[in-house]
Amino acid sequence: MSEPAAITRKKTRQIRVGNVPVGGDAPVAVQSMTSTDTRDVKVTVEQIGRLEEAGCEVVRVAVLDEDAALAIREIRKAIRVPLIADIHFSHKLAIAALENGAECVRVNPGNLGRNKIREVVDVAKACGASMRIGVNSGSLDKELLAKYGGPCAEALVESAMGSIAFLDDLGYREFKLSLKSSDVQTMIRAYRLISEKTDTPLHLGVTEAGSVLASSIKSSIGIGILLHEGIGDTIRVSVTGDPTVEMTIAYGILRALGIRKVGPDIIACPTCGRCEIDLAPMVEEVEKKLAGMKEYLKIAIMGCVVNGPGEAAEADIGIAGGRGLGILFKHGKPVRKVKEEDLVEVLLREIEAMKSKRGSP
Amino acid sequence: MSEPAAITRKKTRQIRVGNVPVGGDAPVAVQSMTSTDTRDVKVTVEQIGRLEEAGCEVVRVAVLDEDAALAIREIRKAIRVPLIADIHFSHKLAIAALENGAECVRVNPGNLGRNKIREVVDVAKACGASMRIGVNSGSLDKELLAKYGGPCAEALVESAMGSIAFLDDLGYREFKLSLKSSDVQTMIRAYRLISEKTDTPLHLGVTEAGSVLASSIKSSIGIGILLHEGIGDTIRVSVTGDPTVEMTIAYGILRALGIRKVGPDIIACPTCGRCEIDLAPMVEEVEKKLAGMKEYLKIAIMGCVVNGPGEAAEADIGIAGGRGLGILFKHGKPVRKVKEEDLVEVLLREIEAMKSKRGSP
Numbered sequence: 001m002s003e004p005a006a007i008t009r010k011k012t013r014q015i016r017v018g019n020v021p022v023g024g025d026a027p028v029a030v031q032s033m034t035s036t037d038t039r040d041v042k043v044t045v046e047q048i049g050r051l052e053e054a055g056c057e058v059v060r061v062a063v064l065d066e067d068a069a070l071a072i073r074e075i076r077k078a079i080r081v082p083l084i085a086d087i088h089f090s091h092k093l094a095i096a097a098l099e100n101g102a103e104c105v106r107v108n109p110g111n112l113g114r115n116k117i118r119e120v121v122d123v124a125k126a127c128g129a130s131m132r133i134g135v136n137s138g139s140l141d142k143e144l145l146a147k148y149g150g151p152c153a154e155a156l157v158e159s160a161m162g163s164i165a166f167l168d169d170l171g172y173r174e175f176k177l178s179l180k181s182s183d184v185q186t187m188i189r190a191y192r193l194i195s196e197k198t199d200t201p202l203h204l205g206v207t208e209a210g211s212v213l214a215s216s217i218k219s220s221i222g223i224g225i226l227l228h229e230g231i232g233d234t235i236r237v238s239v240t241g242d243p244t245v246e247m248t249i250a251y252g253i254l255r256a257l258g259i260r261k262v263g264p265d266i267i268a269c270p271t272c273g274r275c276e277i278d279l280a281p282m283v284e285e286v287e288k289k290l291a292g293m294k295e296y297l298k299i300a301i302m303g304c305v306v307n308g309p310g311e312a313a314e315a316d317i318g319i320a321g322g323r324g325l326g327i328l329f330k331h332g333k334p335v336r337k338v339k340e341e342d343l344v345e346v347l348l349r350e351i352e353a354m355k356s357k358r359g360s361p
Numbered sequence: 362m363s364e365p366a367a368i369t370r371k372k373t374r375q376i377r378v379g380n381v382p383v384g385g386d387a388p389v390a391v392q393s394m395t396s397t398d399t400r401d402v403k404v405t406v407e408q409i410g411r412l413e414e415a416g417c418e419v420v421r422v423a424v425l426d427e428d429a430a431l432a433i434r435e436i437r438k439a440i441r442v443p444l445i446a447d448i449h450f451s452h453k454l455a456i457a458a459l460e461n462g463a464e465c466v467r468v469n470p471g472n473l474g475r476n477k478i479r480e481v482v483d484v485a486k487a488c489g490a491s492m493r494i495g496v497n498s499g500s501l502d503k504e505l506l507a508k509y510g511g512p513c514a515e516a517l518v519e520s521a522m523g524s525i526a527f528l529d530d531l532g533y534r535e536f537k538l539s540l541k542s543s544d545v546q547t548m549i550r551a552y553r554l555i556s557e558k559t560d561t562p563l564h565l566g567v568t569e570a571g572s573v574l575a576s577s578i579k580s581s582i583g584i585g586i587l588l589h590e591g592i593g594d595t596i597r598v599s600v601t602g603d604p605t606v607e608m609t610i611a612y613g614i615l616r617a618l619g620i621r622k623v624g625p626d627i628i629a630c631p632t633c634g635r636c637e638i639d640l641a642p643m644v645e646e647v648e649k650k651l652a653g654m655k656e657y658l659k660i661a662i663m664g665c666v667v668n669g670p671g672e673a674a675e676a677d678i679g680i681a682g683g684r685g686l687g688i689l690f691k692h693g694k695p696v697r698k699v700k701e702e703d704l705v706e707v708l709l710r711e712i713e714a715m716k717s718k719r720g721s722p
Contacts, residue, residue: 033631088668138672151675182628182661183675184617188589208628208661208673211644213606216574217613220581221589228549228586238631240662241641245574252578256545267543267569270394270599280602283572300543300569301601307449311499312569314512314544 007259009230012201015130015174017058018082018103022130022176022234023201028227028259029234030250031203032243033060033086038068038075045078047243052080053292054247055262058234060084060106069096076101084132091116095123106132109163110139117163121172130174132203133167135160137181153189156181157197164198176200176233180207184222191226201233208238215239216249224253261296264351267312268301275303277321282344289348295355299347300329309334317350319343368620370591373562376491376535378419379443379464383537383595384562389588389620390595391611392564393604394421394447399429399436406439408604413441414653415608416623419595421445421467430457437462445493452477456484467493467539470524471500478524482533491535493564494528496521498542514550517542518558525559537561537594541568545583552587562594569599576600577610585614622657625712628673629662636664638682643705650709656716660708661690670695678711680704 014024022029032051036044038061048059063069063085076083084104085097091112094105098120105124109117124131137151140159148155156179167175177200179190187206195202206222209215219237226232235253237246254260268283269275283301290299300318302308305327308320313332320327326343328335328350338346375385383390393412397405399422409420424430424446437444445465446458452473455466459481466485470478485492498512501520509516517540528536538561540551548567556563567583570576580598587593596614598607615621629644630636644662651660661679663669666688669681674693681688687704689696689711699707 035631035636136672138668138674181675182673185619208630208663210627210629211641211648212574213577213609214613214627214629214648216577217581217610218617220578221585221614221617224582225586225589228582240629240631240644243631248574249578252575253582256579256582258546266571266575268571268575268601269569270396270601270604275396280572283601287572287575302569307499311497312543313499314542 007228007230007257010195011199012233013173013199015176015201017084017130017176017234020058020082022203024233026233028232028254029057030055030247030254031058031060031084031234031236032056032246033236033238034062035241035243036061038062038064039071041071041074041078044071044075048075048079048081050244051247054244055251055292055294056081056247058082058084058104060086060236062086063093063097065093066096069093069100072097072100072102087112091120094120098123098127098129102129104130104132106134108134108136108139109166110135110141110159114166117166118170121167121170124174125172130176131167131172132176132178133160133163134178134180134203135163136207137183137186151181151186153179153181153186153193156186156190157193160194161197164200176203178203178205180205182206182208184218187222188225191231192229195231202231203234203236204232205236205238210240212239212241212245212249216252219249220253220256224257227253227257227259255296262294263296264290264293265296265298266290266301267298267315269303269308269311275321276305276323277303277326277340279303279321282321285344286347290351293355295358297351297354299351301347317347317354319347368589368591368618371556372560373594374534374560376537376562378445378491378537381419381443383564385594387594389593389615390418391416391608391615392419392421392445392595392597393417393607394597394599395423396602396604397422399423399425400432402432402435402439405432405436409436409440409442411605412608415605416612416653416655417442417608419443419445419465421447421597423447424454424458426454427457430454430461433458433461433463448473452481455481459484459488459490463490465491465493467495469495469497469500470527471496471502471520475527478527479531482528482531485535486533491537492528492533493537493539494521494524495539495541495564496524497568498544498547512542512547514540514542514547514554517547517551518554521555522558525561537564539564539566541566543567543569545579548583549586552592553590556592563592564595564597565593566597566599571601573600573602573606573610576607577613580610581614581617585618588614588618588620616657623655624657625651625654626657626659627651627662628659628676630664630669630672636682637666637684638664638687638701640664640682643682646705647708651712654716656719658712658715660712662708678708678715680708
């Protein structure tokens with residue numbers, strides 16, 4: 001059977017964010033950002049712990065003041081993943097964050113200006129740290145806005161190319177780049193344009209993507225289209241609210257595109273008039289019980305015994321409901337009949353057995 | 362300011378599903394399917410009413426037996442949008458559905474066989490109805506599965522091309538085509554291949570896409586990538602559970618790609634450590650209050666007064682929260698200060714004013 005054509009990734013240079021390689025042939029790294037007050041070490045570490053559990057590979061924290069920069073020292077000790085300090089207006093905070101152990105700082109040259117960026121680069125070099133150059137449509141300089149008449153893709157790209165040239169002149173290559181816009185089409189266009197001009201590893205994201213559902217749509221389209229074209233070395237889905245759901249969306253995108261096969265792929269039918277059981281709560285229960293599962297497995301939860309197993313023949317394992325009696329099936333073939341009320345339990349038990357047989361991914 | 366390049370749609374022929382044109386230069390039509398027992402006219406009509414309210418333009422109902430086919434006559438009278446009867450194994454039910462007023466039938470030639478399809482086509486011609494040829498990876502015939510070693514994109518396309526040729530021979534052109542797979546990559550590949558071979562209008566969807574979040578990811582990627590390439594004339598997002606949320610996702614996809622600017626585009630920041638207010642419930646409230654709004658408006662809900670208005674300069678209107686006091690802004694410019702507890706109310710009132718000023722879309 002012919003497999004879908006694999007995605008050919010555009011060649012970028014590889015940098016490191018702590019021990020996580022980004023770019024080149026490294027796996028597309030999944031990032032998140034805390035929503036806590038960074039100065040509150042306990043709460044921040046706790047949230048990062050949940051993010052790590054959910055698959056976060058690099059975490060960013062906002063650094064608003066000296067206390068937040070100082071808190072990084074304690075946070076750093078208590079977490080496993082590399083930490084990026086998010087800096088908006090103060091290069092002194094960037095430097096303090098690096099000195100306190102941040103593996104990377106995210107700065108926006110549009111906000112800081114070149115002399116201050118130079119100082120940050122000097123410290124980053126000394127610390128062996130990397131940087132993210134974050135160009136945002138909201139902070140383009142006035143000349144560019146005037147030239148292009150607004151924050152379009154071309155303006156983002158010109159701004160970014162200026163920063164790249166400046167860092168190149170400083171002999172600093174340990175940086176990645178983001179070109180964020182809340183407009184999905186602008187974002188897609190900007191990353192496409194820049195990927196033809198530079199080998200800088202690219203951090204993809206749609207900014208201010210909104211609620212869970214709004215963000216999952218915008219991020220899946222923006223990040224998904226670019227990754228599908230081979231563009232992008234690390235991704236961040238941004239969601240208003242608790243960031244752990246960002247991991248669900250990020251890995252869902254990577255899984256759908258076949259880029260990283262991590263976690264359960266749960267397929268379930270849309271409960272048409274044929275559906276003989278109440279499917280949505282079953283899907284919800286299985287999703288909840290399997291949260292955090294790293295092993296890739298295609299799991300089907302189908303509403304009718306007649307069409308279910310055939311329609312979900314591609315699933316490794318599945319259940320199909322029927323009034324009173326459903327079936328368990330594997331690779332489209334019925335294995336045995338199961339009482340309706342036991343379907344979820346049997347499915348979960350069989351998944352456990354499959355996991356231990358396969359071993360860790 | 363340069364606008365993102367508009368999508369050039371692949372040229373397809375135009376058909377009609379009732380009064381809704383599909384294909385050619387018609388807007389990409391948004392479909393859904395009921396999750397009710399079609400025989401229960403009251404419940405089905407009620408659900409279709411909610412779907413219409415949410416923007417559904419064509420609705421499909423499952424027809425499992427004679428009573429369901431008969432129910433179409435009553436349902437048809439009580440709803441505004443065209444109705445498609447979903448048929449799996451019985452051509453007699455397809456014919457009965459057409460005779461009872463369904464504007465279109467969805468049949469799977471892999472399940473019915475050619476002689477029976479011919480009978481359905483005769484009735485469709487007589488009724489002036491259209492058809493959807495639904496090829497699914499779960500119901501490919503054995504020869505194709507053997508030839509290709511499994512339900513791959515090429516097998517779906519070969520099956521579909523056979524059906525197209527057969528209908529062409531019958532002189533019947535009022536049909537559209539779907540090639541569904543629960544595997545996003547297979548689905549993308551299949552539609553790409555077929556769109557080069559035929560001018561048949563294409564119905565896009567990822568089948569068995571799962572829960573709301575899982576489906577929004579898979580559908581946004583699968584449908585989104587294809588629409589972005591100009592492929593697709595009508596779409597259906599399938600979600601396990603209440604189908605009204607399918608409309609939210611479908612219009613979210615179309616809006617993100619700039620294909621149909623319908624409804625509010627709510628951008629909101631991901632509540633980093635800078636956020637001064639509890640943003641997620643505010644976003645949720647605004648989304649809820651604006652549910653069903655058809656007018657396109659870019660609305661920002663931002664967590665801090667310093668960065669908010671600038672980062673959301675592309676928004677038509679927005680609020681940025683601050684402790685105790687936030688601001689209302691339009692196109693990135695502060696309009697006035699607003700007490701924190703009044704922010705949402707003021708925003709909603711201003712949106713109402715903007716809507717009545719602009720008039721209906």
